[in-house]
Amino acid sequence: MVEKKGLSYWLSHAGLILGVIVIGFPIWLAFVASTVTQSEIVSPPMPLLPGGEFITNYKEALFSGINAPVALMLLNSTIMALGIALGKIFISLLSAFAIVYFRFPGRQLFFWMIFLTLMLPIEVRIVPSYGVVAQFGMLNSYSGLIFPLIASATATFLFRQFFLTIPNELTEAARVDGAGPVRFFFDIILPMSKTNIAALFVILFIYGWNQFLWPLLITTDPSMNTIVMGIKQMFPSGDDNANWPVIMATSLLAMVPPVLIVIFMQKFFVRGLIESEK
């Protein structure tokens, strides 16, 4: 680079370290709060270094919680996030394959029907969607949590774009070998899409895990709550003090799975982000 190790070099480091500290501070504070007692928090200022109640607080959160044990909410969130990620990948792979590699009447129409869903996120059509799910008797169920969130075209769009970049030489070779559409899909398309599937999985898992409004509406039964929306339910409705240590322990537990995925699958994560916005 242009500048060598001068003053500005160290200033860059200082600026970045400051950035990391400021951005990390809310999480650090939450972690500290999850390791101290309630009485230490309610007489401000609370300590800024961790206390000794880590095990007590996390145990209380995981196994008894406030409305439902957090372990159960973690399970619900996992099922929901996996269902959304895998379900969306599954239906999108199939439909993108059909749209790109077949010519049939109505193809354009179906294409636009699917892509219209990009126009209306669930937050906007929330009231009628709730009505439909209630009508189907899917309140407080995993299918009610998962299906309405699968109805979106982002993944289909992404696979379509990717299929269009697969070179003809490759696909023709399979054709010469006499592969039918099914063989062609399993032998050529699926192996080539592996990286894209992984990248998309990371993005969709986080998307599913972090859903808030939809589970808030359709899971009235605490045993079906997901962890992200369950935290809001932990706050008392009146003037009472919230049980901060348990709430903060739950917040951290809610962050761990998606954050770990981002950290350990960073390569796929970055790729997925950039691909899904193209």
Next chain:
Amino acid sequence: MRRTVIFKGWKLPILLLLPQLTITALFFFYPAGQAIWESLFIPDPFGLKSQFVGTGNFEFLLSDRYYRNSFRTTAVFSISVTFLSMGIALYLAVLADRLIKGAGIYSSLLIWPYAVAPAIAGVLWLFMFNTRVGVVSWYIGLLGYDWNHVLNQGEAMGLVVLASSWGRISYNFLFFLAGLQAIPKSVIEAAAIDGAKFWRRFRTIVIPLLSPITFFLLVVNIVYAFFETFGVIHTITSGGPQQATTTLVYKVFSDGFVGQDLGSSAAQSVILLFVVGLLTVIQFKFIERKVHY
């Protein structure tokens, strides 16, 4: 590029499309159609029958002071979140780009808040600024400032903006850093040899070359602030005080579920549909251009 492998027949492709089409029809077209239908009616208080009012719901909405205010709130909120998160992200990305080593470590340390759900970001910031136990509000109090976002509208807006921008910095940082690293170093070095100092190089080379990414991020962040910040608002302020943080999307929820005003809520959905449509068109127009670069 023309693809040469095309399969014939219509049964298999329809079968392949069926899962997605079924889900789209049941959970997208059906509810979206209902929203449009319901927006033309006012249901009676018992939900037994509804009266056709045509554009009545829309006329009422547009004359409603709270609804018009919520447009302004949404604009203030979205623009603040966009500029705050993009500004900080650009600053950090420029710093990281100047380093020969270590940019990777800083990225790893900066990108993970992306994975924190907006609702949880809301809880974290609520905790720091809580009027009774918040650490930050307590220290601000020492300085003689009485923080109370429960009563003060400006402070409530400030807090939801901060909490919404926080997790978004990671995302913008990642794109800005990628953009900066794609600028050929030889161009920068040539300018440096010609005697251009950092600010001049930044203004005349980096900013123009970064403009496609900047524009892209502007659109994406506004869409984010519109639709994905519901969790932040709901956990911190629930739209208050006096609807000071009720954005358009929050109002669809609060009128529909809390207020039980289904006709109005449906009409709001329809209005939002046009807003999203507009944003999508802008986004696609821009993406078209990016592809042709």
